[in-house]
Amino acid sequence: MSSRDHTELANPFDRSSVSRRWWLLGAIVTIGLLPLVFQDSYWRTNLIVCALNVMLAIGLDFILGYAGQLNLGHSAFYGIGAYVSTLVITKLGLPFWVAFLCGIVLAGAAGMALSMFAVRLRGHYLAIASLGFAVIVHQVLVNWISLTQGPLGIYGIKPPPEIALPGLPVISFGNSANMFYLVAGFALLFYVLLDQLVRSPIGETLTAIREDEVSASSLGINCPAWKVFAFGAGSAVAGAAGAFYASSVGTLVPDAFIITESFTILAMVIVGGMGTLIGPVWGAILLTVLPEVLRGFGDLRLVLYGAALTLVVLFMPGGIVQAAQIVRAQFDRLRARLEAG
Amino acid sequence: MSTVLLQQGINGVVLGSLYVLVALGLTLIYGVLVQINFAHADVVTIGAFAAYFFTFTFGGNYLASIAVALLVGAILGWLVNAAIFAPLRERGSELLPLIATIGVSVLLQNVMLLWFGPIPYAFDSPYSNQVIRLWGGTFITGQNLIIIVVSTLTIALLYAFMKFTFMGKALRAVAQDRETAGLMGINPNHLIMLTFVIASALAGMGGAMLGPILVLTPFAGTTVIVKAFAIVIIGGFGNVEGTIIAGLLVGLIESYTTQFVNPGLIDIVVFTLLLMMLAFRPTGLIAEKREENV
Amino acid sequence: MKTRSAIFCLGMVAILGMFAVANPAHAQDKLIKIGGLFPMSGPGAYFGAQDKQGIELAIEQFNKAGVNGYKLEVKFEDSACSPLPATQAAKRLLEQYKPLVVVGEECSDATLAVMPVMEQAKVPLLNAGSSSIKITDPGNPWTFRIMPNEVMQGVDIATHAYKRLNARTAVLLYENTNAGIGNAKVFGDTFKALGGQILADIGFGRDVNDFTSIATRITGLGKVDVIPTYTLEGQGLRITQALAQAGVTKGGGGQSIQLGTIWLPFGFEQKAGKASLGYVRIVQFDPTDKREVVQDFIRTFKAKYNQDPTHINAHAFDQILLIADVVRRGATDAQSVRDIMAGTKNFSGVTGSVEFDKTNQNIKMDTIHYMETLPDLSWKALGWN
C-alpha cells in the first residue's frame, strides 16, 4: 500500500473535457447498438435491468462514495419511486410523466428526510439507521394493503405512453428496445448530471465532508446541508429507477425492495470502485450480467457471488477501477521497457 | 386478561434473552473494533445446525449440544476475524469490513443451502414441548426456561470476566481507548481475536438455543440479525448493559405488539423506536459522554 | 500485494473459463422440451427443491418407454419466487431453450408476472402451486392451473367449518404473503357471510420466530372454535406447537381446531407430534389413496429419494403426468399442447383428476380431501367432498 501513497494520483477515467465528449459519444453509440446486437427479449430485459442498476449504483455512489454517507437502505428509495409513480397513475389518474416526476421527488424527499433525521449520525449509526429505514419502508409497503395492495401485488402496470412526434414513426415503449433506450437514456442523463456535479466544486465539497467533517466545517462548509443534498440527489435517482422498474417489469410487490436489494446495489458500487462514478457503472453491469451468465451454475451462483464480493474487498478494494489502474500501470511499464530496449 | 398480559411479559423476556445473546456479540465486536459484523447472523445459524446434527445425527445430549455450538461458534469467530477483519484492519475503513462480511454472509448462507437444503429442519429439544405451569395460569416451556437460565448465566459470567479478570479489564480498556491497551502490555491483536471468539461463541450458543424455536433453515439467523442491530443501537453501540436492557425491551415490544396491534407491525414499531432513539438520544439508552479531541 | 492481485486475476479467469463449459447445446430429435420455472435460491428454494424431485422422477419414468415416440426433457431456471427474476428466467428459457410448455412458478407474484411473457411467446404455462385467484380470473388462454385456487379452497373449507364443525368463531392466522392474505380473506368473507364471527385477524411476516405471543393472544379471545392457518411447514410447525402449549387447541387440551389448506406436507403431524391432534386440513395428496397411480408414485419416489413424497413433490409429478398425457393425445408443438391441454377431461393424476374450465382452472374438487389428525398422528378421512 505504502508504495502507492507516494506515487502521483492518476485516475484512468479522469480525462479532459474534450475526450469526455468522445466518451459520451461512445456511450450513446453503444446504447444505440446494444438492442440491435441483443435481439431476444431475454437479453433486452437484462439490458433494461442493467440500466436500472446503473442508476441505482451511481445514485448510491454519490451518497456513499462522494459524500461518505454509509447508506444501507438504498432499496427503500427504489421502492418509494416504484410505488409512488405507480400509485399516482392508478389512484390519481395522472399521466405517466407526472407520476415519474412524483416518484423522483418523493424518493428524493425521503432521502433528504432520512438524512436530516440522521444528520448528527455518522458512520455505523447512519448505516443502521438507513437499514432500519429500509425495513420500515418495506414493512409499510407490506402492511398498508389498502394503498399498496401489500404482498398481493400490483399487476399489469403499463409501460410509459407512446410518443408520437409529427413526421416520425410512433415510439411505443411496449417494445423492449425502445424501453431500453428510454431507461438507458435516463441513466446516461443522470450519469452526466452527477458527473458534472462531482467535477464541480460540489464534488470537492462532498469529498471534503467524506474525508473529515470537522475540517470541512472549518473551511466554511455547511456539512449537514450538503449531506442532505447528496442524500436527496442520490435517492432521487433511485426513485427514477424505481419508476422505470415498475413500468418495465409491470408488476410490483414489496419483496422486490427488501434490504438484500440494498446489499446488491452496495456490492455493485464496491465491485465497480467506490468514489468514482464510472466504477459503479461497470459494477452494475457486471453484477447484473454475471448472475445471468452464472445461471448454468445453478445453486453455486450465489456462492460465487458472495465469494466474489468478499474477495474484491480483500484484494481489490478499489474495485474494477483499481484493477484498470493496475493493468494500465503494467501496460505503461511494459511499453516503457519496450521503448527503452 | 391480566393472565394474558403477564404471559406476554414472560414471552417477551424469553425472546429478549435470545436477542441479547445475539446482540451482545455484536456489541462486543463493535466496542473493541468499531466494526459491524453481518456474518454474525450466519454464526447463529451454523450454531443451530451444529446443535441439530449433534443431537439428531450423532445422538448427543441436547444440553451438550449447546456447548458444541459454542465451540463451533468460537472457531467460526476465529476464522472470520483471521480471514476478514485482521487483513482489513490496517486500511482503517468503516465500510470495507462491513461489506466483506455481507459477502461472507451471502457465501455462508448459500453454502448452507447447498449442504442442508431449503426445507426447514424440525429441531425440537427434549424440553420444547414440556410445559411448566407458573403462577396465575401462566406457563413457560422447558426450552424457554433453559434459554432464560443459560442466557442469564452466560451474561453473568461475561460480566464477571469483564469486571474481574485481567483480560476482561484489558478488553474494556481497548473498547474505551485503543492506545491504553498497548500501555497495559497486551497485544491488541490478541484482544481483538479474543473478542471475536467470545462474541461468536455467544452467537453459536444462541443458535443452539434458538434452533428449537426458530424455523431452522439456512436463513434462520438473518431473521434475528437485523433486530439485533437495532438492539445494539438502542442500547448504545459497544455498551453491554445498554444492550441487555434494549434486548429485553425489544422482546417485550414484540410480544405486546402482537397482543395489542399485529405481529406484522413488529418491525415497524421496533425500527421506528430505533430511529427515534437515534434522533433524540444517539448515544443509546445508557449515555457515555465522549469528548472529541481536536 | 502483487501476488494477491495475481491470485485474484487467476480466480477471475477461472470463473470466466467455467462459463464456457456451463452452457452445453441442446439439440435432439423427437423431444418434448419442458421448461421448469421454480425458485432455486433464497428461502423460496423450499419449493423448487421439491418440485425438481417430482419432475425428475416423472421424466425418468416416461423416458424409459417414451411417449408417442417422444422423449421428455426438462430444463430448470431459477425464478427466485419474485416477479423480475421470474420474468427474466422465463424469457431466458423461452429464448434459449425454446420449450413447448413451461411448468411453474410456485409463488403467485412470480406466476402472475410470468403469464404475460408466456402469452406473448405463445407457450403454455402449467401451474400447480400458486393459489391466487388472479391467475385464472379473468384468466389467460396460455396459463393452466391444476390445483384449486384460493377461492375454491377457502369457500369450501369455511362452509364445512360452519356447517359440519358447527364453528361460529374463528381466528385467522396467516403469513403476510400474496397467498396467505388471499386465502385468509376468502375464508373470512365466507365465514362471516354464513354468520360466523372473526375474532382476530393476525398476519405475520415470514421472519417471525416466536409464536407463543400469538398463541397467548388467542387465549385471551374467549371461545375460539376454529383457527384457519395459512403458512408453510416451518412456521406452521411452530404455530401448532405454540397453540398446543398455550392450551388453545385440542393437542394442548383446549377446544379450538386448527384448519388448514394444502400448505403443509405429508409428515407434518409426525414432526409436530401430539400438538397436531385434531388438526383438520385439506390435503391434495393423500398417500393413503389406494389408486394405483398414487401408490406407484409413492413407491418409486421412496426408491429414488429414500424419503416420503410431499404434496409439492406430487403436484410437480402431476404436471409432467399431464403433459405426457397431452403428448400422448397428439400434441407436438406449443399451440397443440395448449389446445389439447385445454380440452383435458377425466385426467387422473396423483393429486386427483383434472378438467379445465374456460379460464383454464381445474374444476375437479376431488383433489380436495379433508383429513383429521388422530391421537396416533394418523389421518382420518372426513369424506366431506
Added chain:
Amino acid sequence: MSDDISGRVAGQADGRRNSDKVLFRSKSLNKSFGGVHAVRDISLNIPHGGVFAIIGPNGAGKSTLLNLMSGLYQPDSGTMSLDGVDLVGLKAHRRVRLGLARTFQKIRLFKHLPVLDNVIAGFHIHHDIPAWQYVLQGTAFRRDYARCRHEARKLLSFVGLEERAKARAGSLAYGEQRMLELARALATSPRLLVVDEPAAGLNAAEVEKLLDRITQLRAGGMTVVIVEHNMDLVMKVADRVLVMDYGQYLFEGAPAEAQVDPGVVAAYLGA
C-alpha cells in the same frame, strides 16, 4: 476575582481608546466538560492586525478556548463577537464566512486527497457563480475553476509545497502537512487566522519557516492568533500574549512583560 480580571482586560482595551480596533472580543466565556471547567471566565480583545498569542501549560484550556472561538464548541455562558458580529450560537461554518479560519492541533487534512485538492476545498465559500453553472459548466464555471487552481497553486508555493501538488496529502512529511493545513486555511481568505500549536512536531528549520510565513501574513494585514504552549517560540512573533492556566486568565500584555510576570513564571515552572 472575575470582576477584577474583566476589569483589567477591559481597561487595557480602553487604554487603546479605540474599540473599533478590536477584531475579536469575548466576555466571560465559560465551558465545562462533565466536572472539568476547561475555560473559566475568559474575556479577551484581539486587536486588528498583528499576532496575538494564547499561551499556557498543557491542559490550560487553550484548545478549548480556540474551539469556542471557531465554533466547534458552544460556550456555556459568555459572549463573543467578530468585528461586532455576535458569534454565540453561530455554527463553525458560518464563522468562516465572517472571516475566521483555523488549523488543528492534531493535523486534520483530507489525507486521501491530493495536496492541491486540499487547498481547493478551502475555496468553498468563494465560488461566486450561479448554481446552474455547476451542471452546465459554461464560461463562468471554467473561469472560476481556473481561478481556484491558480490561487491554490499560489498558496502552495507560499508554503513551499508547489512541487507536491499532486501527491496524496497523507503521504506528506509531518512538517509539510502542517504547512498544507495552513495553506488550506488561508484559502478561505480569513481576516482572523487561528493556528493551533503550529510548531508541535516540527524541527527547528521548519519552525523557522513557519514563523517567517506568519510574519509575512501579518505584514499583509492579517490578524493571526497562535495557540502555543511553548513560550519561547511565540516571543519572536507575537505582538501580544494571553497566558492561561487551569482554564483561567493569568496575564495579558506584551511578550516581554509576560516573561517576567511572577504568576506566569510560577505556572510554567510549576508545570
